[in-house]
Amino acid sequence: MDALFQYFKKFNPLSNEAEKAIAEISSIVTITKNKDLQPIGHTCKTIYFIKKGVARIYYFKDGIDITERFFFENSIIARVESLFTGKPSRKAIQILEDAEIIAINSTQLFKLYDTFPEIERLFRKIFEAAYVETVNRIEGMQFHSAEERYNALLNEAPNVLMRVPLKYVASFLGITQVSLSRIRGHR
Amino acid sequence: MDALFQYFKKFNPLSNEAEKAIAEISSIVTITKNKDLQPIGHTCKTIYFIKKGVARIYYFKDGIDITERFFFENSIIARVESLFTGKPSRKAIQILEDAEIIAINSTQLFKLYDTFPEIERLFRKIFEAAYVETVNRIEGMQFHSAEERYNALLNEAPNVLMRVPLKYVASFLGITQVSLSRIRGHR
DNA sequence: CTATTCTTTTATCATAAGATAAATAATTAC
DNA sequence: GTAATTATTTATCTTATGATAAAAGAATAG
Numbered sequence: 001m002d003a004l005f006q007y008f009k010k011f012n013p014l015s016n017e018a019e020k021a022i023a024e025i026s027s028i029v030t031i032t033k034n035k036d037l038q039p040i041g042h043t044c045k046t047i048y049f050i051k052k053g054v055a056r057i058y059y060f061k062d063g064i065d066i067t068e069r070f071f072f073e074n075s076i077i078a079r080v081e082s083l084f085t086g087k088p089s090r091k092a093i094q095i096l097e098d099a100e101i102i103a104i105n106s107t108q109l110f111k112l113y114d115t116f117p118e119i120e121r122l123f124r125k126i127f128e129a130a131y132v133e134t135v136n137r138i139e140g141m142q143f144h145s146a147e148e149r150y151n152a153l154l155n156e157a158p159n160v161l162m163r164v165p166l167k168y169v170a171s172f173l174g175i176t177q178v179s180l181s182r183i184r185g186h187r
Numbered sequence: 188m189d190a191l192f193q194y195f196k197k198f199n200p201l202s203n204e205a206e207k208a209i210a211e212i213s214s215i216v217t218i219t220k221n222k223d224l225q226p227i228g229h230t231c232k233t234i235y236f237i238k239k240g241v242a243r244i245y246y247f248k249d250g251i252d253i254t255e256r257f258f259f260e261n262s263i264i265a266r267v268e269s270l271f272t273g274k275p276s277r278k279a280i281q282i283l284e285d286a287e288i289i290a291i292n293s294t295q296l297f298k299l300y301d302t303f304p305e306i307e308r309l310f311r312k313i314f315e316a317a318y319v320e321t322v323n324r325i326e327g328m329q330f331h332s333a334e335e336r337y338n339a340l341l342n343e344a345p346n347v348l349m350r351v352p353l354k355y356v357a358s359f360l361g362i363t364q365v366s367l368s369r370i371r372g373h374r
Numbered sequence: 375c376t377a378t379t380c381t382t383t384t385a386t387c388a389t390a391a392g393a394t395a396a397a398t399a400a401t402t403a404c
Numbered sequence: 405g406t407a408a409t410t411a412t413t414t415a416t417c418t419t420a421t422g423a424t425a426a427a428a429g430a431a432t433a434g
Contacts, residue, residue: 166411
C-alpha cells in the first residue's frame with residue numbers, strides 16, 4: 001500500500017485519516033500474465049494502481065484487437081470512459097506480465113470525496129495529469145508517419161518495446177503488425 | 188453570464204455565493220473572426236466559455252498549421268496541457284466566427300477551490316467529461332482510413348464541416364487539404 | 375464593382391502502408 | 405525435450421494518401 005501513497009504524494013499529500021480511508025476501500029490483487037483484469041462489457045467500478053507488472057487497455061474494432069494504451073509500474077489504470085460516465089466499457093484491461101495491483105473501489109472512493117476534500121483534490125489532479133497526457137498523445141498521432149510514431153515510442157518509452165509483444169504495439173501505433181515489422185527492419 | 192451558469196448546472200449546480208464568486212473573476216470578451224484569442228507561447232491562465240462563435244486550438248508542426256480541435260457555442264476551451272502544468276503552450280486559440288466569450292481567470296478560480304469545494308467539484312466534472320471525449324477521440328483515430336474519419340465527422344459533427352474552412356478540417360482529420368478534397372469528391 | 379488574395383478542387387506522379395500468404399523464430403504445453 | 409501453438413519477419417501486390425503544380429471558385433479590400 002505504501003507504493004500507492006508514495007505515488008499520491010506527487011499529486012496531493014494526504015492526511016493519515018485520508019490514507020486510512022483509502023486503504024479501507026482498497027485491496028491487493030495478484031494476477032498472472034494474459035489474464036483479463038476487467039472484461040469487456042463491464043462498467044468500471046475500480047481504479048487500479050500497478051505495483052508490479054504491465055497491463056494494457058484493449059478493445060475490438062471490426063473483430064481486430066486494438067491496444068489503446070500500455071501501463072507500467074507506478075501508474076493508475078482505469079477505463080475512464082466508463083468510470084466517469086457509468087456506462088459499460090467496450091474495453092478490457094489485460095495483464096501482460098504477472099502483476100501485483102492495488103484495486104480501489106471507485107464507488108466508495110467517490111463517496112469519500114464528500115468527507116475528504118483532499119481526496120477529491122488528489123484524484124482531480126491525477127486525472128488532470130492523465131488528461132494532459134492524452135491530449136499530448138493526440139498531437140503525436142496527427143500528421144506523423146508510422147515510422148515517426150515508432151521512433152518516438154522508441155525514444156520516449158523504450159520499455160514498451162522491451163516488455164510488450166509487438167503485435168500489441170502495432171495496433172497501439174495504429175498500424176498492422178506486418179507494417180511494424182517492416183519499419184523495424186528499417187524499410 | 189447566465190449561459191455559463193446554465194452550462195454549469197449540467198455538471199454540478201452551484202450555490203448563489205459560488206456563482207457570484209465566479210462572476211467576479213470572469214469577464215466578457217468579444218473578438219472577431221481570424222483573431223487569436225490566445226497566442227502561441229503564452230501560459231494558459233484563462234478558461235474560456237463560448238457563448239457565441241466558433242474557435243479552434245491550433246499549433247505548428249514543422250511549419251504546418253495543425254488544428255487540434257474545434258469548439259462551438261456552449262463549450263469550455265482551454266489549452267489544458269498548459270493550464271494544468273503551468274508551462275507555456277505551443278498552441279494558440281483562434282476565433283473562426285465573430286465570438287462572444289466569457290473568460291474565467293484560472294489562477295483566481297483555482298484559489299476559489301479552497302473556499303468553495305462545490306466549484307472544485309464542478310470543474311473536476313467538466314474536465315473529467317472533456318477527458319472522456321479525448322479518450323474517445325483517440326479511438327476514432329486508431330485504425331481508421333481518412334475517408335472513414337471524414338464520414339464519422341460528417342455524421343457526428345456536421346456543424347464542423349458547415350462552419351469551418353476545410354483547410355482547418357483537413358489537419359484536424361490528420362490529412363492534407365488535397366486529400367480531404369479528393370475524399371469529398373468521393374474518390 | 376473590380377482586383378487581389380485566399381480557399382478548394384483537379385490532375386499527375388511517388389510512396390507508405392494495407393492485405394494476403396508463407397517462412398522463420400520464439401513460446402508454451404505436455 | 406519435442407510437438408504444438410503463437411509471434412515475428414519477409415515477400416508480393418494493391419491502394420490510399422502525400423507532394424507538387426495548376427486551375428477554378430469564393431471572399432475581401434479598396
